[in-house]
Amino acid sequence: MDQQTLNFIFVGxxxxxxxxxxxxxxxxxTGEFYAAGRGVHPITNGMATAADWMSAASFISMxxxxxxxxxxxxxxxxxxxxxxxxxxxxxxxxxxxxxKYTVPEFVGDRxxxxxxxxxxxxxxxxxxxxxxxxxxxxxxxxxxxxxxxDSATGLYIGAVVVxxxxxxxxxxxxxxxxxxxxxVLITAYTIPAIxxxxxxxxxxxxxxxxxxxxxASGTPLLxxxxxxxxxxxxxxxxxxxxxxxxxxxxxxxxxxxTAGLPHVIVRFFTVPKVADARxxxxxxxVFIALLYTVAxxxxxxxxxxxxxxxxxxxxxGESLSYEDMKSKPEYAWMVNWEKTGLLKFEDKNGDxxxxxxxxxxxxxxxxAAEKGWQGNELVKFDRDxxxxxxxxxxxxxxxxxxxxxxxxxxxxxxxxxxxxxAISSAISHDLIKGAINPNISEKGELLAARISMAxxxxxxxxxxxxxxxxxxxxxxxxFGIAAASIFPALMMGIFSTRINNSGAIAGMLSGLIFTVVYxxxxxxxxxIPGTNxxxxxxxxWLFGISPLSIGSVGAGINFLVAYFxxxxxxxxxxEIRELVESIRIPRGAxxxxxx
Amino acid sequence: xxxxxxxxxxxxSNIAYVKVSLVIWALVSFGFGILLRPMLSVIPVGGTDLGxxxxxxxxxxxxxxxxxxxxxxxxxxxxxxxxxxx
Numbered sequence: 001m002d003q004q005t006l007n008f009i010f011v012g013x014x015x016x017x018x019x020x021x022x023x024x025x026x027x028x029x030t031g032e033f034y035a036a037g038r039g040v041h042p043i044t045n046g047m048a049t050a051a052d053w054m055s056a057a058s059f060i061s062m063x064x065x066x067x068x069x070x071x072x073x074x075x076x077x078x079x080x081x082x083x084x085x086x087x088x089x090x091x092x093x094x095x096x097x098x099x100k101y102t103v104p105e106f107v108g109d110r111x112x113x114x115x116x117x118x119x120x121x122x123x124x125x126x127x128x129x130x131x132x133x134x135x136x137x138x139x140x141x142x143x144x145x146x147x148x149x150d151s152a153t154g155l156y157i158g159a160v161v162v163x164x165x166x167x168x169x170x171x172x173x174x175x176x177x178x179x180x181x182x183x184v185l186i187t188a189y190t191i192p193a194i195x196x197x198x199x200x201x202x203x204x205x206x207x208x209x210x211x212x213x214x215x216a217s218g219t220p221l222l223x224x225x226x227x228x229x230x231x232x233x234x235x236x237x238x239x240x241x242x243x244x245x246x247x248x249x250x251x252x253x254x255x256x257x258t259a260g261l262p263h264v265i266v267r268f269f270t271v272p273k274v275a276d277a278r279x280x281x282x283x284x285x286v287f288i289a290l291l292y293t294v295a296x297x298x299x300x301x302x303x304x305x306x307x308x309x310x311x312x313x314x315x316x317g318e319s320l321s322y323e324d325m326k327s328k329p330e331y332a333w334m335v336n337w338e339k340t341g342l343l344k345f346e347d348k349n350g351d352x353x354x355x356x357x358x359x360x361x362x363x364x365x366x367x368a369a370e371k372g373w374q375g376n377e378l379v380k381f382d383r384d385x386x387x388x389x390x391x392x393x394x395x396x397x398x399x400x401x402x403x404x405x406x407x408x409x410x411x412x413x414x415x416x417x418x419x420x421x422a423i424s425s426a427i428s429h430d431l432i433k434g435a436i437n438p439n440i441s442e443k444g445e446l447l448a449a450r451i452s453m454a455x456x457x458x459x460x461x462x463x464x465x466x467x468x469x470x471x472x473x474x475x476x477x478x479f480g481i482a483a484a485s486i487f488p489a490l491m492m493g494i495f496s497t498r499i500n501n502s503g504a505i506a507g508m509l510s511g512l513i514f515t516v517v518y519x520x521x522x523x524x525x526x527x528i529p530g531t532n533x534x535x536x537x538x539x540x541w542l543f544g545i546s547p548l549s550i551g552s553v554g555a556g557i558n559f560l561v562a563y564f565x566x567x568x569x570x571x572x573x574x575e576i577r578e579l580v581e582s583i584r585i586p587r588g589a590x591x592x593x594x595x
Numbered sequence: 596x597x598x599x600x601x602x603x604x605x606x607x608s609n610i611a612y613v614k615v616s617l618v619i620w621a622l623v624s625f626g627f628g629i630l631l632r633p634m635l636s637v638i639p640v641g642g643t644d645l646g647x648x649x650x651x652x653x654x655x656x657x658x659x660x661x662x663x664x665x666x667x668x669x670x671x672x673x674x675x676x677x678x679x680x681x
Binding site for chain 2: 071074077078081082084085088089090093207210211212219220221222223224238240244247248251252273274275278279281282285286289292293296581584585586587588589
């Protein structure tokens with residue numbers, strides 16, 4: 001059976017499963033549509049949260065980001081997991097006790113202000129829409145590469161599948177499909193990692209293999225990696241080469257951004273009790289850690305495999321020839337990926353051999369002059385192809401490649417569905433029921449929720465087909481907004497009885513505006529190319545803080561402004577103090593289920 | 596102890612748990628993983644040092660332990676103050 005047929009079988013089978021689950025888990029009430037009837041077991045919810053959270057970025061991009069930078073990108077690992085500690089202790093149990101359906105609803109009630117609720121709606125929609133674009137393009141790319149259908153057709157197929165289970169099932173349908181998607185994505189991620197770890201280190205656990213011995217050379221894997229990279233002029237993998245303050249703030253931004261992302265928070269509204277919300281955050285992190293502890297091993301091992309592929313006789317020996325690359329089956333992946341434009345080789349000096357080295361290194365410039373090299377010939381290696389190409393790089397069997405294709409799609413679709421639900425409930429519940437037509441019937445609201453969902457899918461598909469050139473940069477925006485506006489407002493709403501409506505609104509707006517302006521100064525106003533005031537390089541950043549890391553500073557500003565404005569303005573009314581006191585006590589969350 | 600006092604005591608214990616947890620949370624990630632890594636570099640772990648291990652594995656494992664210990668302690672505390680459900 002050829003590779004493409006296998007890919008079609010695996011992807012087709014998983015899609016059929018998702019649609020089957022959708023028919024089984026249809027939503028009949030708004031409670032089921034927004035919060036799956038609050039009857040989800042904490043372990044099930046943990047698994048669904050893991051799929052909801054782990055997007056195309058975690059599955060496809062993260063290992064590549066670590067592979068090409070090394071230790072300095074550990075921020076992604078610590079940041080995207082550390083946020084769950086904050087969720088479990090600072091937000092999830094209390095928001096579950098509050099017992100409503102959306103994040104803006106809490107902000108509106110706690111700060112007794114429709115304005116605050118609307119500011120939260122805007123933050124939620126901007127953060128979620130920018131995030132969803134990445135998922136949709138991920139679906140298109142995976143289809144294009146593995147099924148060789150046009151990426152637009154792939155996107156339509158993905159959109160129809162999401163439409164089925166999200167519009168029919170709401171949160172209930174999404175929850176159970178996410179459980180299935182988690183199983184698919186974690187299998188897809190770990191199988192190639194286990195194979196590769198066994199091959200390189202003899203240890204079947206990638207987490208141990210990373211710190212194990214490289215069998216071919218007999219030296220520890222990471223020592224070997226540092227050596228071969230040094231030989232071709234690259235910075236060491238395990239060393240720390242960037243600004244430490246920036247690394248700390250970037251990690252912190254990812255942590256509080258994770259805790260502030262509305263589509264993750266609402267998942268904790270689906271469990272029956274407050275205690276379940278705490279457990280569920282723990283289980284979510286168990287399922288996330290299964291991928292996140294494997295990712296650094298995938299990154300390091302793939303980086304070593306790439307160097308070894310190009311230098312089959314060691315970095316001092318003869319490198320791979322273009323003729324071998326084009327004719328031998330074990331190098332077919334290079335030819336296949338070159339067709340997508342995401343990988344590119346160029347024989348600059350016409351010697352028929354590939355030279356891969358760091359052109360910016362002085363040592364290598366001297367060596368290149370001596371050997372007649374005209375520059376690095378691995379012109380492009382898009383970081384996003386690393387995980388998808390990994391099984392091919394390591395020459396794994398065809399079914400492994402097929403399951404990786406299904407896993408990439410599962411990661412992108414599960415996150416897209418969660419985001420679309422957060423967007424549609426903000427529109428139907430906060431905007432329509434909360435502000436425009438408070439007297440809408442349950443049936444009317446359910447219909448409005450389904451229509452908003454359908455519109456959100458259409459918009460997301462359109463954005464996926466016509467991705468704005470700035471898609472990659474907007475991730476900074478999504479995390480920045482969640483960190484600087486949503487997280488501090490929620491936390492202060494729970495842990496302080498003194499923060500009032502004016503304090504919260506002023507805090508959210510100043511955190512938001514500061515963060516967005518800082519990002520725009522370096523990335524261009526509204527991401528329009530060429531409109532940035534300063535070049536986006538470390539020398540221009542304030543204290544070396546990159547636009548990706550500024551969310552934590554924005555959060556600090558939000559906290560300070562909210563505190564001082566609240567002190568200068570009227571006290572919080574008595575009934576709001578009582579509300580805050582009641583959400584701090586678990587008892588009674590079950591009764592708050594139906595309202 | 597009346598309801599109000601018990602409620603206050605419950606909340607104070609909760610805040611104490613959260614504070615200790617967050618100190619450990621920051622210590623293993625920002626501390627061991629980043630800022631204190633040079634100090635931990637004397638302890639070798641599989642071809643690199645303990646700080647690298649904390650940044651790429653250890654911190655995640657400690658986060659997991661923190662959440663489960665916190666959830667267990669809060670269950671006990673909920674019962675002690677009679678604010679548990681079921």
